[in-house]
Amino acid sequence: MNYRKDIQILRGIAVLLVVCFHLGFPGFASGFLGVDVFFVISGYLMAVMYDPTKKADFFAKRAKRLLPAYFAVVLATLMLAAIMTTPNEYSQVSDQTVFATFFASNIGLWYENSYFDKSAFRPLLHLWSLGVEIQFYLLVPMLYWFFKKLKASYFLVAVASAVLCFVIVGLSPKTSFFWMPLRLWEFLAGYGVAKYLSNMRAHKGRAWTWLGAAAMLAIVSIPFFRVNGEALGFLRGHPGVVSVLISLATATALTFGLPARIEANPLATLLERLGGYSYSIYLAHFPVIVLFLYKPFNGTVIKAENNWQTVAMLALVVVVSTLLYALVERPFRLKVNLLGWCFAAATASLTLIPMGGFLQRAIYPANEMSVYQAWSDRSPYRCGKLMRIVDPKAISCDLTRGVPALHRRVLLVGNSHADAIKTVFAGVAASGGVGVSFVADNSPLMAGGLSPASVVKEAKSGGADTIVLHYASRTLGTDALRRVAEFARKDGIAVVLIKPVPVWPDLVPSLILRNMQGEPLPVLGIEDVQAQNVELQSALETTPSVKAFEVADAFCEPKCTLMDRNGKPLYFDSNHLTLTGSERLRPVFERVLDIRSSRSLP
Secondary structure, eight states, X not given: OOOOHHHHHHHHXXXXXXXXXXXXXXXXXXXXXXXXXXXHHHHHXXXXXXXXXXXXXXXXXXXXXXXXXXXXXXXXXXXXXXXXXXXXXXXXXXXXXXXXXXXXXXXXXXXXXXXXXXXXXXXXXXXXXXXXXXXXXXXXXXXXXXXXXXXHHHHHHHHHHHHHHHHHTTTOHHHHHHOHHHHHHHHXXXXXXXXXXXXXXXXXXXXXXXXXXXXXXXXXXXXXXXXXXXXXXXXXXXXXXXHHXXXXXXXXXXXXXXXXXXXXXXXXXXXXXXXXXXXXXXXXXXXXXXXXXXXXXXXOOOOOSSHHHHHHHHHHHHHHHHXXXXXXIHHHTTOSOHHHHHHHHHHHHHHHHXXXXXXXXXXXXXXXXXXXXXXXXXXXXXXXTTHHHHSTTOSEEETXXXXXXXXXXXXXXXXXXXXXXXXXXXXXXXXXXXXXEEEOOSXXXXXXXXXXXXXXXXXXXXXXXXXXXXXXTTOSOHHHHHHHHHXXXXXXXXXEXXXXXXXXXXXXXXXXXXHHTTOOOOOOBHXXXXXXXXHXXXXXHTOTTSEEEOOGGGTBSSBBOXXXXXXXXXXXXXXXXXXXXXXXXXXXXXXXXXXXXOOOOO
16 A cells, blocks of 8 residues: 555554553543554554455564564563562463463453553553454454455444444443454444545545544544543443544544645654554553552552653653664564564463563562462452353342252342452352342442442342442442332341441551561551441441441451461452451351351451
8 A cells, every 4th residue: 555644643643642641641531542543543454455365465464563563562571570570460460461472462351350440460451452453353354255245244244343332331341442343343444444435535635635634633632532431331431422433533534634734744744753653652651651660569550650750751661662663563574484483472471471480489488479469369350251241231140159958148239348258258158058149230329330229129139138238438328328228128128237347558468568577567456447437337327227247356356457377468458358358257247147157267
């Protein structure tokens, strides 16, 4: 294809938006929409470049263009993580590396939390979009054949992908975000321009480039759009209505091009040059930011503490991106034996993972290793990753499915704190013949979550005789507690509340490690825990029908502890229990469920 300066300008704008978003610059909260621009451009380019008589050449060129720099970043990030991070973070990078090696980062990240969640350490988070792109490339030959055989199929596939995307964003936003089939419509927006509107640019000539200029203005205006990447629904969520507008704007710019005056502008020339480096910039910038700001147990930190850190990160991004482009991306485009090189790089990625783990186990003593494993000492998220797809309308899931001889059932309701205890709670219940259903929503009885009436309706329809509530301090409102108690009483359903667990002033694993180095642990007593729950206690006094169970005694005697007798953390952050910590609540769960046991505290 002929060189198009306007495409490079669009790439430059898109990568600038994404980098500014990841740097946390004010006004760029919607900068992640730059990826939508990339997707439309990729769809256009694949339609132009694909020749059905030269399939091997098509894939070879794509591999030369993408894979050398891709694997260079994956390998460099893995090796730096082995040296710079603790086993807690290194194990997370290892998992990300495995998925990245098989071009499935989007799938691996979907199994975790949303793109916008920062609780996990994810320096390879940005590779999700490369996973989506490569999966699209693999579909190009089939799509080309299908669209050629049945012309209407292009429209049908594009519309089906878009409709499915917008329906699912109302159920599981991260699924619409990460899954390639639900992003296919964006690629097809560009594909359609190349295949069905290619003559329009020639016929209309430069007279219609003002439409391209208007479209580019819409793309440049992305920072002014307000998009909530975790919101439910087509109007407020992502991908949603704003993604449609940005995709149409990009397709319009690709159709009509840009006026010569704009292309000749020095700023446009700068953006064109930035577009030439955009792939290396995109690959390099996020690991540089995350590794530069790394703090143990703090997840993915992307906000600089001061301006000097921001300047230093920008300088590093420029240097690393330039080196990646000059030493890897550009030279390897001409490399002939690329297949062998990529196989070696993929093998090296998978081989270095256990080597890095062995190195860290040799460095860190056993007592520290038990602390670093706190992040993995936890339950799977809510009802499991597939539930929203297999049964998207389900409000709750059965945590005791397959357990025989259950004589009654309860419904466990709560935010992430209920999620932290659910595995041990369900185990205790099952041992006493009690079934447990668990609300899939992560914020029931809270703003935007299930209403009190919906919670009680779910309990009744599921045959539960009791609703068990468990929340973090200061998250369950008085009105919500009162209303769920009223609705439940009308239906003859009991409501009990497991009080919040003690909250520590800092990350518990970090506190334990600093204590190993001689720093005293903070002092937290029962009176402090009571102070954390003053508002809840007041709410309970106005709802006498709700029976509350204290948990402070399981952790405080009277001073609270944050690890078990073997030094294993009871929390994986400052307030969420590990499975080890949840075990301390067994006697409380037994009282809640009216089950007798003589098990002692761990």
